[in-house]
Amino acid sequence: MNKFFVELKRRNVVRIGIAYGVVSWVILQFVDVVAPLMGLSEGFQKGVLVLLAIGFPIALLLSWAYEVTPEGVKKTKEVDRSKTITHGTGKKLNKLIAAGFVMALAFIAYDKMIATDEVVVSEAQAAATSIAVLPFVNMSDDPSNVYFSDGISEELLNLLAKIPELRVISRTSAFSYKDKDIDTPTIAAELNVSYILEGSVRKSGSQVRITAQLIEAQSDTHIWSETFDRTLEDIFVTQDEIAARVVEQLKITLLGGAPTVQLTDPEAYNLVLQARYLVRQSTADSLEQAITLLEQALAIDPDYAAAWAGLARVYSSLTGQSLRPIDEGYTLAREAAAKALALDPEYAPAQESLARIARDYDRDLVVAARHYGRALALDPANTEIIAGAASMAASLGRLDQAIALAEYAVARDPVNPAGIDRLGIYYLYAGRLDEAIASLRTALALSPGSLGSHYLINTALVLKGEPEAALEVIQKETSETKLLYGLVTAYHALGDAAASDMALTELIEKYEQDAAYNIAYLLAFRGEANRAFEWLDKAVVYNDPGLSQIAIWPQFANIHEDPRWLPFLESIGKSPEQLAAIEFNVTLPE
Numbered sequence: 001m002n003k004f005f006v007e008l009k010r011r012n013v014v015r016i017g018i019a020y021g022v023v024s025w026v027i028l029q030f031v032d033v034v035a036p037l038m039g040l041s042e043g044f045q046k047g048v049l050v051l052l053a054i055g056f057p058i059a060l061l062l063s064w065a066y067e068v069t070p071e072g073v074k075k076t077k078e079v080d081r082s083k084t085i086t087h088g089t090g091k092k093l094n095k096l097i098a099a100g101f102v103m104a105l106a107f108i109a110y111d112k113m114i115a116t117d118e119v120v121v122s123e124a125q126a127a128a129t130s131i132a133v134l135p136f137v138n139m140s141d142d143p144s145n146v147y148f149s150d151g152i153s154e155e156l157l158n159l160l161a162k163i164p165e166l167r168v169i170s171r172t173s174a175f176s177y178k179d180k181d182i183d184t185p186t187i188a189a190e191l192n193v194s195y196i197l198e199g200s201v202r203k204s205g206s207q208v209r210i211t212a213q214l215i216e217a218q219s220d221t222h223i224w225s226e227t228f229d230r231t232l233e234d235i236f237v238t239q240d241e242i243a244a245r246v247v248e249q250l251k252i253t254l255l256g257g258a259p260t261v262q263l264t265d266p267e268a269y270n271l272v273l274q275a276r277y278l279v280r281q282s283t284a285d286s287l288e289q290a291i292t293l294l295e296q297a298l299a300i301d302p303d304y305a306a307a308w309a310g311l312a313r314v315y316s317s318l319t320g321q322s323l324r325p326i327d328e329g330y331t332l333a334r335e336a337a338a339k340a341l342a343l344d345p346e347y348a349p350a351q352e353s354l355a356r357i358a359r360d361y362d363r364d365l366v367v368a369a370r371h372y373g374r375a376l377a378l379d380p381a382n383t384e385i386i387a388g389a390a391s392m393a394a395s396l397g398r399l400d401q402a403i404a405l406a407e408y409a410v411a412r413d414p415v416n417p418a419g420i421d422r423l424g425i426y427y428l429y430a431g432r433l434d435e436a437i438a439s440l441r442t443a444l445a446l447s448p449g450s451l452g453s454h455y456l457i458n459t460a461l462v463l464k465g466e467p468e469a470a471l472e473v474i475q476k477e478t479s480e481t482k483l484l485y486g487l488v489t490a491y492h493a494l495g496d497a498a499a500s501d502m503a504l505t506e507l508i509e510k511y512e513q514d515a516a517y518n519i520a521y522l523l524a525f526r527g528e529a530n531r532a533f534e535w536l537d538k539a540v541v542y543n544d545p546g547l548s549q550i551a552i553w554p555q556f557a558n559i560h561e562d563p564r565w566l567p568f569l570e571s572i573g574k575s576p577e578q579l580a581a582i583e584f585n586v587t588l589p590e
Contacts, residue, residue: 024056129250130193132169133157135178136210139202149201150175151273152210152239155261156197159243161381162259166250169193170383170413188217191414197246206232206266212242214249224249232266262344264304271297272307279314284323290314305347308340312353322514326543330361348379352388359395360545363572368392369584376586383409387422389586395548396579399430401586408588417447425456429552433460455482458490463554467493481511481518488522489555500526512538517546525555529562536568550574 133156138149154171161168169191177187184196199212213225224245228238239261275293278286291314297307312333319329334357340350355371358364372392375385390405406423413419424439437460444453454477461470467490474486487503508519520535539547550556551574559565569575 021056129165130167130169131160131195131197131246131250132174132187132191132193133160134187134196134198135175136198136212137200139200139209140204142203145201145203147274147277148203148270150277152201152235153199154276155239156212156242159239159259159261160197160246162379163243163247164381166247167193167412168381170409170416172383172416172418173413176415184215184220185217192411193217195250203232208232208235208238210238210242212245214246232270235266235269236261236263262306264306265301268297268301268304268307271300272304272310275307275310275314279310279317282317282321284318284321287314287318287323303343305340305344305350308336308343309347309350309353312337312340312350316353316356320545326361330357333357346378348375348382348385351375351378352385355388355392359392359548361543363543363547365392365395365573365579365582369396369582373584373586381412383413383416383419387419390422390426392584393586394426394429394552396582396584397551397576398584399426399552401584402426403430404588405586415446417443417450420446421450421453421456424453428456428460428463429549429554431463431554433464436460449478451479452477452482455479455486458486459555462489462493465493481507481515484511485515485518485522489525492526513542516542517544517550521553521555524557524559527558529559529564532556532559533562533564533568540572547572547574551576551579 133153136149136153138146140148153175157168157171157174160166161170173191184198188194188196194217196215196217197212198215199210201211202209207229208231209227209229211225211227213222215221216223226242226245228241230238243259271293275290275297278290278293291311294307294310294314297304298311301307315324315329315333315336318324319326319333323329324332333353337350337353337357340347341354344350351371352375355368355375358371359368362368369392372385372389375382376389379385386405386409390402390409393399393402393405403423403426406419406426410416410419410423420439421443424436424443427433427436427439437457440453440457440460444450444457447453454473458470458474458477461467461473470486471490471494474483474490477483477486484503484507488500488507491497491500491503504519504522507515507522512519516535516539520532520539523529523532523535536550550572551569556565566575570578
């Protein structure tokens with residue numbers, strides 16, 4: 001055997017193998033770079049690889065059987081050992097191998113340099129094309145015109161958000177700085193953007209003056225500022241002009257056409273802006289006033305899709321707050337959203353409204369998934385739609401997808417406590433309890449009065465086996481129903497059955513119809529399977545929207561093995577097989 005290896009070395013078979021491997025690698029790298037430039041297919045590159053692979057054993061066999069001599073190539077067995085020049089050939093092969101290694105190192109260094117440059121360019125592009133639109137200041141003599149300045153700001157934000165090449169921070173985060181004395185670099189750092197668009201609006205009758213200025217955040221310098229003196233009739237053109245100026249100043253190359261504002265009657269538009277301002281106050285009175293304004297807008301322009309979609313949102317909000325009967329509220333919301341889509345099939349907010357109704361009221365996840373997918377395809381950067389799609393993914397039990405969507409939304413709406421709270425809920429569903437607690441506490445830090453966050457932290461702590469901490473946290477909950485939920489579980493986990501029973505009894509007496517689903521999972525957590533299924537049946541009768549999350553809510557775990565569990569899920573369309581069969585393939589925007 002030793003003689004065989006000595007002979008391999010003498011005949012330079014080993015050197016030939018090494019040289020062939022090094023040269024082949026260099027050839028493959030060269031082809032990888034050149035082939036795309038020459039329009040050669042991937043099949044060509046694979047063909048080169050196959051040929052080189054076939055040639056390797058042939059090269060080894062030839063180096064064993066033949067030898068280079070001064071008289072030419074001869075069979076090794078015919079060469080006189082005293083006249084062999086294999087030693088010299090070996091030195092040449094060594095040089096070839098060394099040269100090959102040098103070329104390989106050069107390719108590696110070049111590849112790393114290009115990759116690094118691409119990362120730097122990518123990061124620079126991401127930074128250079130990120131912007132926050134702050135609420136424009138109301139400079140009108142009438143303070144009540146704040147609805148108009150806020151509305152113009154939001155419309156500009158939405159317009160810029162339609163540009164795929166531009167990352168725009170969502171409204172909730174951008175508007176959180178309203179009336180706060182914070183310098184521009186600090187705001188930009190907190191929102192992770194390189195540019196800020198701010199300005200002012202002065203409205204007097206039909207006359208409007210809009211001043212907009214674009215600020216480069218790091219240096220806190222104005223790179224563009226312009227004042228537009230227009231009438232209300234020209235407001236749509238003005239918004240398009242401002243968006244175009246921003247694109248021009250940021251030197252963005254648009255792959256498609258620049259988005260434009262939907263045209264309508266100026267007075268109808270003014271009424272819709274007022275209605276949106278009231279909707280965000282989310283009180284019973286403000287929502288009812290918003291309905292009146294939207295109906296006035298539709299009396300002026302019956303074909304105004306945004307006004308119909310606004311009505312759908314208001315009716316859904318009223319119903320969700322138990323301010324309208326469930327059947328009446330959702331029926332009105334569905335009719336309004338359907339009307340909006342009949343007028344504009346590509347109006348994404350109306351698709352999202354129908355998705356929520358299908359999921360929470362109809363419990364038809366197939367239809368809900370279709371509407372969410374369509375809404376996200378129409379407006380992929382809309383964080384409200386992304387948040388809804390995340391909730392839809394969670395309803396289907398696809399928690400990795402839900403978390404990815406929610407994390408994307410939070411990245412573009414970084415100081416929105418509601419978004420961070422939702423992310424915490426999905427972490428809770430997925431059993432990532434420490435991450436859930438961290439997210440929920442961040443949401444509370446941003447909005448100390450947030451309803452429900454203390455209860456969710458309480459739930460995570462109970463599931464972690466820390467009932468004492470859970471009981472301490474739940475005492476801070478300001479929602480009475482959620483306070484009672486938390487007391488039931490915390491006292492049960494502490495072994496205080498009497499205190500748990502007392503909280504549960506109060507909950508049932510006060511909130512039987514509104515909290516049937518919640519009572520069911522509290523009973524399941526306490527190990528009372530029979531009562532839990534009784535309350536699940538009640539939740540179905542009451543059409544409790546909480547049932548949309550039944551497949552993933554962790555406190556049902558104690559009855560998962562009960563023979564009644566899967567049949568119940570099947571009866572409401574939420575068995576694992578039924579959920580897995582629902583098509584919901586959404587992708588995050590770039």
